[in-house]
Amino acid sequence: MTLSRLFKTVALATAIASTSSLALADDYHIGITVPSADHGWTAGLLWWAQQAANDLSEEYPDVSFTVLSANSGTAQVSNVEDLMIRNLDALVILPHDPATLQAVISEAYDEGIYTVVVDRELETPAQNVFIAGDNSGLGEHAARYIAEELGGEGNILVLEGPPIPINSQRVDAFNRVMENYPNINILTSQTTNWNPQQALSVTEDLLGSNPEVDAIWAGDDDVLISALQAVDENNRDDIQLIVGGGGSQRVIEMIRDEHPMVKGTVTYPPNMIASAMALAVHGVKGEHLGDMYHGVPSRLILNADLITLDNVEEYYEPEAAY
Numbered sequence: 001m002t003l004s005r006l007f008k009t010v011a012l013a014t015a016i017a018s019t020s021s022l023a024l025a026d027d028y029h030i031g032i033t034v035p036s037a038d039h040g041w042t043a044g045l046l047w048w049a050q051q052a053a054n055d056l057s058e059e060y061p062d063v064s065f066t067v068l069s070a071n072s073g074t075a076q077v078s079n080v081e082d083l084m085i086r087n088l089d090a091l092v093i094l095p096h097d098p099a100t101l102q103a104v105i106s107e108a109y110d111e112g113i114y115t116v117v118v119d120r121e122l123e124t125p126a127q128n129v130f131i132a133g134d135n136s137g138l139g140e141h142a143a144r145y146i147a148e149e150l151g152g153e154g155n156i157l158v159l160e161g162p163p164i165p166i167n168s169q170r171v172d173a174f175n176r177v178m179e180n181y182p183n184i185n186i187l188t189s190q191t192t193n194w195n196p197q198q199a200l201s202v203t204e205d206l207l208g209s210n211p212e213v214d215a216i217w218a219g220d221d222d223v224l225i226s227a228l229q230a231v232d233e234n235n236r237d238d239i240q241l242i243v244g245g246g247g248s249q250r251v252i253e254m255i256r257d258e259h260p261m262v263k264g265t266v267t268y269p270p271n272m273i274a275s276a277m278a279l280a281v282h283g284v285k286g287e288h289l290g291d292m293y294h295g296v297p298s299r300l301i302l303n304a305d306l307i308t309l310d311n312v313e314e315y316y317e318p319e320a321a322y
Helices: 003-007 009-019 040-059 073-085 098-110 135-149 165-178 196-209 221-233 249-256 272-285
Strands: 028-035 063-070 090-093 114-118 129-133 154-160 184-191 215-217 241-243 299-302
Touching (some): 028 073, 028 272, 040 272, 063 073, 090 098, 090 272, 098 114, 129 135, 129 272, 135 165, 135 241, 154 165, 154 196, 215 221, 221 249, 272 299
Parallel strands (some): 028 063, 114 129, 129 299, 154 184, 154 215, 215 241
């Protein structure tokens, strides 16, 4: 244990009292830390973490949960250090920035804390379990859906996320599928960093320089909303389709209401954090999952599912934050 971690003990109770379920006499303490809710998907992530903490606490009264969020990689390092002071049995973390979090996650793992890393993989694995969505599958489903809806021909714009591996996986898979459709022209592919305001500005610029656009792949549902706003404000009636990614309730409601342009999105579920917490419960107790003959798997990739009017009711969760 580092001196800096010891110095934080006095201030810890005040810092996390409002966001945690304190571990006192419980047999197991599981700490969860996620990025702050700076856009829809991370808001959903935090909502599901808190929901799972409530649900799992009722189901497993011998387990307590502390849920924290951080607005930077440095702040999340402090989260992990604070949690480790509290006799932590398991750590569930979606790293804000894997490179920044590598050392402290490795420290927790090396100290024997059962570690579940979510969504963003470490360069040097330091976990018992890694769970994530299928980024390649997201890109593939989006590409096939757009190609089919356009009848195999047309002009499209691609709005990318930040320059991180999960964005590259999505875009690379999208482009591989589109190679099978020579009559579909990707006019340009530009980053929005999955930031709604940046997405609005980028889309407006791209619409101004591209007079004939048939579809937009936003890659993220928050970006989809901004792209749709730009299309509406520029009175573009040439655009037939805007496809997102993530599976936000706002976009799902548009699909349910048969929006003329928003007809499909692909899941990248923020409730993966809830599944990660359930895995941590079973893992720290040494339990099997269901009727499996083995313990908790070391790697889980969740399906990417295409949501359209045909199956939208399966994904409608009106109380969810995302």
